[in-house]
Amino acid sequence: MKALVCVKRVIDYNVRIRVKSDKSGVEKDNVKMSMNPFDEIAVEEAVRLKEKGIVTEIVILSIGSESSQETIRTGLAMGGDRGILVKSSDEDIDPLNIGKIIKKVCDKENPDLIILGKQAIDDDCNQTGQILATLLKYPQATFASKVEKNTDDTLNVTREVDGGLETIKVKIPCVVTTDLRLNEPRYASLPNIMKAKQKKIDILDINELSLDLKKRVEILEVNDPPERKPGIVVPDIDSLVDKLKNEAKIL
Amino acid sequence: MKTLVIVEHNNESIKQTTYSTITAASKISDEAYALMLGHNLSTAIDELKKSNHLKKIYFVDKEDLGKPIAENFCDEIVKFLKDKDFTHVFTPSSTFGKNLSPKIATELDVQQISDITNILDGHTFERPIYAGNAIAKVKSNDPIKVVTVRSTCFEPCKLDSNVDVENISSELPTNELVNFVNYDESKSDRPELTSAKIIISGGRGLQNGDNFKLLEGIADKLGAAMGASRAAVDAGFVPNDWQVGQTGKIVAPDLYIAVGISGAIQHIAGIKDSKFIVCINKDEEAPIFKFSDFGLVADLFEALPVLEKKLQ
Ligand SMILES: Cc1cc2nc3c(=O)[nH]c(=O)nc-3n(C[C@H](O)[C@H](O)[C@H](O)COP(=O)(O)OP(=O)(O)OC[C@H]3O[C@@H](n4cnc5c(N)ncnc54)[C@H](O)[C@@H]3O)c2cc1C
Numbered sequence: 115m116k117a118l119v120c121v122k123r124v125i126d127y128n129v130r131i132r133v134k135s136d137k138s139g140v141e142k143d144n145v146k147m148s149m150n151p152f153d154e155i156a157v158e159e160a161v162r163l164k165e166k167g168i169v170t171e172i173v174i175l176s177i178g179s180e181s182s183q184e185t186i187r188t189g190l191a192m193g194g195d196r197g198i199l200v201k202s203s204d205e206d207i208d209p210l211n212i213g214k215i216i217k218k219v220c221d222k223e224n225p226d227l228i229i230l231g232k233q234a235i236d237d238d239c240n241q242t243g244q245i246l247a248t249l250l251k252y253p254q255a256t257f258a259s260k261v262e263k264n265t266d267d268t269l270n271v272t273r274e275v276d277g278g279l280e281t282i283k284v285k286i287p288c289v290v291t292t293d294l295r296l297n298e299p300r301y302a303s304l305p306n307i308m309k310a311k312q313k314k315i316d317i318l319d320i321n322e323l324s325l326d327l328k329k330r331v332e333i334l335e336v337n338d339p340p341e342r343k344p345g346i347v348v349p350d351i352d353s354l355v356d357k358l359k360n361e362a363k364i365l
Numbered sequence: 366m367k368t369l370v371i372v373e374h375n376n377e378s379i380k381q382t383t384y385s386t387i388t389a390a391s392k393i394s395d396e397a398y399a400l401m402l403g404h405n406l407s408t409a410i411d412e413l414k415k416s417n418h419l420k421k422i423y424f425v426d427k428e429d430l431g432k433p434i435a436e437n438f439c440d441e442i443v444k445f446l447k448d449k450d451f452t453h454v455f456t457p458s459s460t461f462g463k464n465l466s467p468k469i470a471t472e473l474d475v476q477q478i479s480d481i482t483n484i485l486d487g488h489t490f491e492r493p494i495y496a497g498n499a500i501a502k503v504k505s506n507d508p509i510k511v512v513t514v515r516s517t518c519f520e521p522c523k524l525d526s527n528v529d530v531e532n533i534s535s536e537l538p539t540n541e542l543v544n545f546v547n548y549d550e551s552k553s554d555r556p557e558l559t560s561a562k563i564i565i566s567g568g569r570g571l572q573n574g575d576n577f578k579l580l581e582g583i584a585d586k587l588g589a590a591m592g593a594s595r596a597a598v599d600a601g602f603v604p605n606d607w608q609v610g611q612t613g614k615i616v617a618p619d620l621y622i623a624v625g626i627s628g629a630i631q632h633i634a635g636i637k638d639s640k641f642i643v644c645i646n647k648d649e650e651a652p653i654f655k656f657s658d659f660g661l662v663a664d665l666f667e668a669l670p671v672l673e674k675k676l677q
């Protein structure tokens with residue numbers, strides 16, 4: 115079984131975001147970038163499935179600028195076999211168009227399992243896996259916290275839903291998106307980082323895919339969120355209860 | 366402009382998220398309609414009929430729709446939309462909506478707008494990005510706007526109406542590539558996190574699942590829902606669906622009490638719209654104090670039993 119894992123290069127989750135003063139977006143210059151955390155979980159899951167002998171090859175795909183190669187290398191160091199970069203100078207591509215690009219790669223690569231993060235922590239869209247499954251007409255198992263291969267060509271996937279845990283059975287080929295509890299991603303060891311340098315990354319130009327990727331949604335402006343008014347530290351529990359009764363009027 | 370609301374329910378009753386989504390739809394125009402898919406829907410429909418703002422409720426009642434399998438729901442919705450002139454399709458931004466709505470958008474070849482928090486006009490919306498550390502104002506150029514709605518940002522609609530209902534029959538085949546296996550519902554007598562007036566949440570500071578009993582006593586007295594940080598969920602103290610934050614549940618109660626939670630941006634992203642935030646933390650440097658209206662520097666193991674008593 116061949117697995118394709120989609121990884122996005124995003125501002126590291128520890129970085130404090132700063133909105134640009136011209137409101138055109140957030141500051142990305144000289145900011146630490148990393149693999150989207152949910153995509154690390156996606157790579158880890160593919161590697162574990164390979165270690166169990168279920169997956170035989172792992173292809174790591176990213177769409178973005180030249181620098182996204184670093185993100186692919188991270189995935190290769192974790193255990194991916196080879197990489198594909200779809201190079202684009204525009205980094206703000208709508209999820210629908212990302213889905214169409216990934217589909218194009220799938221048409222060529224024919225993976226049995228495509229694993230994505232449930233959400234990119236920059237745009238917070240939570241769409242791409244669902245879009246891709248729809249385009250490919252493959253079943254989708256989103257927000258996965260457990261993936262088990264059955265003896266036939268199906269997977270049982272446990273999903274984190276609002277009211278608890280739901281398990282569905284999907285036929286392979288399928289699309290899975292990862293939730294936080296699926297696994298704990300490994301750190302790549304130094305030897306594996308070295309080995310990853312030898313692994314192959316194919317580079318495709320986005321303009322060669324013959325896709326109509328016109329923008330559907332314009333970002334008019336990006337603003338700071340409204341600030342909460344500063345609070346106070348109360349000296350003891352009595353004053354806390356008093357504040358809740360008399361100022362917040364909640365108790 | 367004409368909006369279709371996709372109803373979230375559990376076949377027996379309507380989820381609060383639906384009522385908030387109806388309110389959001391009513392801000393687009395007076396032409397708001399609802400579509401409900403499921404099985405054995407009669408009681409749930411009686412409940413939904415009371416919603417203000419709705420012109421009509423369409424429903425499909427079929428055994429295959431008893432479980433919310435996104436593929437089956439999507440097929441029905443796309444078929445329903447075919448000969449109609451809806452300009453907007455609104456779904457709650459719950460796990461139900463996040464799973465389903467992008468599929469509808471893709472079938473219509475439009476770009477969904479996720480998790481809107483404000484409506485400026487029929488094309489222009491606000492939505493948080495980067496865990497709510499920035500707010501994007503976006504304009505959709507698509508002919509149909511497919512949108513998911515952050516329910517905590519819109520009041521639930523009033524329930525004193527009597528809306529017309531139309532039964533739609535459907536012979537669409539079930540998708541055979543996906544099958545429901547099991548639903549392990551985390552049962553609780555407490556209010557739901559996303560609609561609760563008061564929430565008390567625990568973090569890694571609680572040390573283990575047993576210690577959440579210290580929060581239970583207070584939750585009982587306040588009629589509060591209970592939540593947790595990611596660290597507490599990852600450590601297995603409490604179930605997954607208790608997680609509050611950027612990638613868990615977004616909440617907006619009148620009062621949010623954070624106990625033994627440091628206040629990472631991903632957690633704050635889920636609680637920022639709460640009216641009052643209270644924290645109890647032994648580390649006065651913890652970031653949570655910057656976001657709290659009232660902070661108490663204390664060891665939670667000493668403070669919680671006293672607080673419970675004072676709430677008599
Ligand atoms: C992609 C991604 C998504 C994430 N999504 C979420 C999310 O949705 N929700 C979320 O919550 N987190 C999320 N996180 C995790 C987040 O970054 C933090 O790691 C997490 O919120 C920390 O949880 P915590 O505050 O309970 O633990 P800690 O940060 O360890 O804080 C524990 C706090 O307890 C206090 N404490 C300890 N003992 C006591 C005591 N006896 N009395 C009083 N106080 C005490 C400490 O002073 C400390 O402040 C996400 C992270 C990533 C990378």
Ligand SMILES: Nc1ncnc2c1ncn2[C@@H]1O[C@H](COP(=O)(O)O)[C@@H](O)[C@H]1O
Nearest residue numbers: 120121177230231233234239240241242
């Ligand atoms: N530019 C990209 N390159 C590769 N994968 C992507 C890209 N954008 C999104 N994805 C994948 O889609 C997931 C969900 O993203 P989103 O729908 O934007 O929240 C991410 O976790 C990635 O797995």
